[in-house]
Amino acid sequence: MIPTLNEAGNLPRLVPAIATVLTGRRFEIIIVDDKSSDGTPQTALELANRYPLRLIERMQPDGLSGAVLKGLAAARGDIAVVMDADFQHPPEALPHLIESLEKDEADFVVGSRHVTGASTDVTWGTFRKLNSAVARLLARPLCGDVKDTMSGFFGLKRHVWNSSAQLAPLGYKIGLEFLCKCPGLRVREIPIHFGLREEGQSKLSLKQQFRYLEHLSRLYDFKFPRFSPIAKFVAAFALTWSMALPLFLGLTALGWPPHISFSIALLFSHGVHALLHWRYLNTEGVPETVTHPWVGFIGMIFAELLVGNLTLWWLLAELRAPTPIKIFTIATIVTAVCRYMLRKELRHDLRSLKAALSR
Template sequence: MLQLSIIVPTYCEAENLTVLIPRVNRVLTEAELDAEIIVVDDDSPDETIQVCEKLAENCPLRLITRKNERGLSTAVIAGLNAASGGILLVMDADLSHPPEKIPELVSALNQRQADFVIGSRYVEGGTTDQSWGWFRKWNSRVATWLSRPFTSARDPLAGFFAIKRQTYLKAHQILNPVGYKIGLELIVKCRCRNVVEIPIEFTDRVAGSSKLSFKEQLRYLKHLKRLFDFKYQNYAYFTQFALIGLTGVFVNLQMLALLSNWMISPIAVALAIWTSMSTNFLLNRNITFSYARHKPFLKQYLSYCGSCLTGAVFNWLTTMVLSRSFQFFEKRILLAAFIGILVGMGFNFLLCRYLVFSKHKPEAETDTAATDKELRRTE
């Protein structure tokens, strides 16, 4: 087995590759690292193929051209899956990551009992390009802050990192990243606890244009939601369920205020409840329990209405029992009602999670089974 595999995802980076690959090869030679370089290209319309063919004459370079798929994260995964090295290292093609730091990342992974090593911009000694404006710095910091529920690493969104092959294989079958932040996906899904950061000088690309856009930033938020669901599971689902329930209160009140001017109160109240219940269903179907949105719409909707009715019954029963059976709550009817709301919401959530929007297998069970199967295969 090779000591090291270096994966470089590309799209229209031919000009940068002519500089990057010789630098990487020189570093590998000087550090006496037995390695391969894998360029994973998304069928670029430039001269990437010709450039790689020429570079492969003097470098341990292999090109993978993807015809039917696009995206940096999936390109990285394709390279990781094709790699044969004991250590897997990923870096960008735009010359923003210094190849001279490769031996240090490899050494840290071997000597510090690390699960994951990052070429970091934000630890002591790390820097970003001086041309960065305040907006770019602010954007990067906010994105990093949003990753805090998953890792304490200072620069978990970096595209320059290394991971051991055996660590990667623990979770490679359950990876489903969205957008560019594959490093964060690996930290979470591979359950990397000891993350080491090596300071680097991050420089702006030399040629070509950045792939970052507002659309990619939205995809990053979608990615965070997926990771939140994966790591925290029912806690994550319940948090989203509760927040959507809160929005339903505002929808209910707004509809009631609007309809009360046009029709008698009982009908207005009923229509307001139905409207808020329907919007909550759509939001839960497409956000909280999005894994089940491919199932029959009408069946799910009717089941959801039934779960809401069940939750309302438990809400009422709890409120009545507390207020009539305990002297403490007799004078605190609002507190009893609040507890009733929590109980009703809890029953509603359980019915939604395991009946209305059920899975064939719980996510944790599926993930564990896939991981165990792969571990047995590699032992």
């Protein structure tokens, strides 16, 4: 199964290469095209006259992962292999991936760049290497001992995709979705030679990398439903604290009263946190609503201001040396705890506001 976007230059060589290495096997090549503008569908149709190839054109593309799921839904065999059309995934590795599935040695096989015997033609700079290492590290808690969690070259049995009712991929790492949401999978990694892109341009953009982070966020919620929301809340708090602290210090240095400075910094922090939460909710599913979302939201802000200012007043009165950083940090931690408890108690989050605005 090959998802394509402007791969007309690669298909005339890729399809015959696949047919050659799979000689003696019954197979079909499914190409799922996402509105290519370079003649990819026409090229695929011409090749279909000579090879067992089916073309699926999607008029409303929703990313590479959606294309893969579309292709799997149309597949007629009991084994499917997903690969790119750019020759970075070597066709000659296909028999090795398929054999492990045919011999029932695994349910899911990864064409891996990070196991013994693997190699690569791609020369990456320091930043690209660091980016790849961090991306794989972030995914490791979701996938156990799989070393190449970022691989887009993988094979799987029909029962894996047929039984995966909770799949909700975002971005381009559909393999990661299977590894996370299909517990008990027997996974095997097959070393591959990761080649150079021969035609076209890479589809990996900054936007896709942000979508990968959103995808990870969704998978962590699935894998660790209790721990993940707390960890995200703490991370968001740490970020907003680091942004609000300079504002508080600047205002106090200008002679503003501590309580006014704290209130302004806290409101700024709350705004940034709300934007982060709003963005996070774009990756969520069904909205959750409450009866009076705006009343609850504004009420929580006033409650946090009250609790934070009372804490600040107490610190200024009780501490012998109330440094600005110390009092701001303690007061904001208290307000963060208040915010978290109120949200849990009132079952209030920005999904309610989004639903109210949409009406």
